[in-house]
Amino acid sequence: MATATRADARSVPAKPPASDPAAHLGRYADLVGDWDAFVAAMQAPKPACAVVNRNRLCRDALAALCRADGIPVAAVAWTTGAIATPPDARPGRWWPHQAGLFQLQEEASLLPVHLLAPQPGETVLDLCAAPGGKAAQIAMALGNAGTVIANDKNAGRLAAIRDKMKRLGLLNLTTTVHDGADFPLAAGPFDRVLVDAPCSAEGTQFAQGAAFVAQSKEFAHKLQGQQRALLRRALRLVRPGGRVVYATCSLAPEENEAVLDAVLAERDDVAVRPVALPGLAADAGLTHWQGRTFRPDVANAVRLWPHRTGTGGFFAAVLERAGGPDPDAERRVAPDPANAGPDAGIGDHLATLRRHFGLPGDAFTGLRFHARGDEIHATHAGHAPWPHPRPQSSGIPLIKRAGHWPKPTTPAAMLLGDAATRHVIELDRDQRDAYQRRAAIVPAPAQLNTCTGRGYVIVRYAGLALGAAFLARRDPPELRSEFPRIWVPESQRTTERTTRSPA
DSSP states (O other), rough: OOOOOHHHHHHSOOOEEEOOGGOOGGGGGHHHHHHHHHHHHHSSOOOOEEEOOTTTOOHHHHHHHHHHTTTTEOOOTTTSSEEEOOOTEEEEEEGHTOOOOTEEEEEEHHHHHHOOOOOOOOOOETOOOOHHHHHHHHHTTTTTTTEEEESOOGGGGHHHHHHHHHHHHHHSSEEOOOOOGGGGGGGGGGEEEEEOOOOTTTTTTTTTOOOOOOOOOOHHHHHHHHHHHHHHHHHHHHHEEEEEEESSSSSOOOGGHHHHHHTTTSSSSSSEEOOOOOSOEEEOOEEEEEEEOOOOOGGSSSSOOOHSSSOEEEEEEEEEEEOOSOOOOOOSSSGGGGGHHHHHHHHOOOHHHHHHTOOOTTTTTTEEEETTTTTEEEEEEOOOOOOOOOOOESSSEEEESSSSSOOHHHHHHHHHHHGOOOSSSOHHHHHHHHHHHHHHEEOOOOGGOOOOOOEEEEEEEETEEEEEEEEEEOOOOOOEEOOOOGGSSSOOOOOOEEEEOOO
């Protein structure tokens, strides 16, 4: 056998880097136009956007808070309720994020919920919800009313959704675990359904620095089968006249236009609707690909090419089901009986909480309560998930019933604390940051004007509730942070120490 020489080795092409889009996405060259710009944009980091928790404040108010801390932000031009952050920013560490004032999303990921356009009072299903950013965006868009079901077949991934529910104070969200392709028809009909389908992630994976793994033909075929099955189910779960949004972060026509074409060929009551996105340089869906022709209305879908939009790569389509009789007779007939009303004793705890914090008389209006262990949980009164699949979590924990004082949970303090008038402490900027690091604080005497004795208090900054703390009547008094340890970024954690207020 011949021995390979150094010259032979030089003549063999090197294996392309796993994170090099030029080595893997060449088949899109004729579609993108400026190939070099496309490759550079695919690898460029994408700035995060802050989706405003409009249950707490408006977009302009959030932008003003950020700018007051020296952070330049700008409104996202093509959608409401979101601000763009600088490319090198780490907004997950900003105090407003930890205080539940916004939810992080990459700009392209804002598109599906923008197109879904959920309206207050509606019932909405996110069929493949984990890790939950879009489900949270839907719940906030509904004004914390109505019913949002965040479903995923992977129970382990739902933990991220539950954390968002608590931090954002979402009272209208329930999580379920079920295969979305077989989600029970009895749980519907839904006004709107989102299918943010599992995909190859071609549009975002390179920017994240992950090694791209080319799909085998077998895996690609299986994935596309799952995508078609999810879309088919969504179209059966949505009511006549309702809306489905199908979306992926893939560039592959096989996962996008071809899925729409195949599923819609089976129905005569669904069409892809045109959308307008002023301020976003979106492209139309493809009607031809590698010798295959798709139905004309597939062109109404939206493609985001990174070098044209400055976002990750994305695909989304609005599908509307025609009105008329519903061929699926098996439907929901009653709300979840587990949420029928409070059990004995809950009213007394709520009254104590209201008195202790000086909450207005209507503070609990429109809420429904139920006990879970030593906690009282709250949902919106109109939140009515069907009991199958079994809800994993609904709403937020409100009160810990154990102990001598009413102990509000951090989600409750954030939800109700803006309106509290007693046992409230307004923090300065240094104290704000210390509180969110779980450091102890010595408040100035003037900060204790609304406090009597020791016990739990609500802490605020700029009039916005940050959470709960325990006021220990020592000499001097000490404020002990109850901010959840899991919400503190590891790099910001400190051993508990005392932070004195300026004299």
